[in-house]
Amino acid sequence: MTQEVNPKIKAEFDKAVKQANNLPTQPPEVLLEMYGLYKQAMLGNVTGKKPGRLNLKTRYKYEAWASRKGMTQEMAMQAYIDLIHNLENP
Secondary structure, eight states: OOSOOOHHHHHHHHHHHHHHTTSOOOOHHHHHHHHHHHHHHHHOSOOSOOOOTTOHHHHHHHHHHHTTTTOOHHHHHHHHHHHHHHHHOO
């Protein structure tokens, strides 16, 4: 990670990542939201070239991450925690 993150939020984020593995199957748009938030939380802003139109899965994942551009890693972690909590307790 490139930014200092509140240790409490980091611990909650790590717990949410583990909880995400036990969620029931989610629709693709939710999985992409989870992916984008996770990547932003772990790595910060998106890097690399946008994949071509023929590689749809990779392109959608890239776009999900890119849509979080400018969000701090701590904000992304909190958003991920909130998303997982909402999916567990609809």
